[in-house]
Amino acid sequence: MMLSGKARVAGVMGWPVSHSRSPRLHGFWLREHGIDGAYVPLPVRPEDFAAAVRALPKLGFAGANVTVPHKEAALAACDEVSPLARRIGAVNTLVCRPDGSLWGDNTDGFGFLENLRAGCPGWRPEAGPAVVLGAGGAARAVVAALLDAGCPQVRLTNRTRDRAAELAADLGGAIEVVAWEERRAALAGAGLLVNTTTLGMTGAPPLDLALDPLPAAALVTDIVYAPLVTDLLARAQARGNAVVDGLGMLLHQGRPGFEAWFGVRPEVTPALRAAVLGDA
Ligand code: ATR
Structure with a gap:
């Protein structure tokens, strides 16, 4: 659907990120639910990660997923993380809170x-x-x-x-x-x-x-x-x-983030599997 000026935006930070299936995954759910929102690939070099992650709330992002090689750095960059993410030592889901702080969890x-x-x-x-x-x-x-x-x-x-x-x-x-x-x-x-x-x-x-x-x-x-x-x-x-x-595992790990960013609890269906798998 066409984005409005109120569209909510999330993405996946990785390096490289071009192989990530997360844009297909979240893009499917956004279309399925007719949500005014977008989910984009965010290619971020390791040396730029700390600055990039701090910029998410400033750019009005709802949050982001974090993939290789940034999951450990993401833990350090958060203002607060779930006890589980702390135990694992890695964050894969970031939520920008209304006060501008970053919350991190691990949904793997x-x-x-x-x-x-x-x-x-x-x-x-x-x-x-x-x-x-x-x-x-x-x-x-x-x-x-x-x-x-x-x-x-x-x-x-x-x-x-x-x-x-x-x-x-x-x-x-x-x-x-x-x-x-x-x-x-x-x-x-x-x-x-x-x-x-x-x-x-x-x-x-x-x-x-x-x-x-x-x-x-x-x-x-x-x-x-x-x-x-x-x-x-x-x-x-x-x-x-x-x-x-x-x-x-990939499909289900995306559900808590999607719900936090876009306010809808998404489901894993055969149509989603097919869309994410695509032709590769
Ligand atoms: P991830 O974070 O996705 O789990 P990783 O940290 O690179 O990826 O871990 C890859 C796993 O595959 C490790 O357990 C690795 O074993 P080592 O810790 O000994 O490196 C394992 N692995 C990769 N190639 C392997 C091989 N040829 N034989 C046995 N284990 C291998």
Whole structure:
């Protein structure tokens, strides 16, 4: 729709940002609800981030999403952040408050859990241990969300063990750090397997992990969504495990920001998935 002088504006700050699917995601919801608003890509170099983020309230922005490589810097730039964002050490959603201050939250873990709940309604976080592969920024949000949702144990394994140990020390709770070489054995008795590494992504090597110890009732998910069906998901599905792809995590993590900026609670639908996926 045509923008008025009262249009509300939000965007996504990243570097590079041209591959971000967030403008498609929020653009779909803005059109769907006929909202007088816009959501734009905001390419911001790392050295310019601090100044750029301070400018958001001055430019009258409703807020912004923050993506690679700015999520940690965004935490430092906020006037106030949610306790969850502080624990994770990263902010992905900024809200400009009426007094000109910046509030930051992290909705990646919310997106992760909502995606699993929507994609596999029978799954319960409390049902059993979760094996989480990887210890990057995404893993931090995933592990915090699982523990907060009542998951009895997270078995965390990463190529660089120190990074997993650091994550476990930062978040606390029932996290067992497992050596990367022992990742196959860690699957025994698990209720959930999550890949948060870049392995399996288009252009990256596949994830080298035999699934035979994983219980048939375990849910398998990959936060990689290009390709939508990774080698891991295809192999899990072939042996009868329930699987949920990673696209929904992106879609669901956008919901709290959209509601804060534009005042409408958006839904994740098949039409939205198709629009965000597009032809790539
Ligand atoms: P994000 O913030 O999106 O999670 P990241 O911080 O770059 O991304 O983390 C990428 C994850 O993929 C890390 O867990 C990384 O392992 P290291 O901590 O050892 O780097 C993992 N990863 C990337 N390439 C890998 C590979 N070839 N083998 C095993 N793990 C790999």
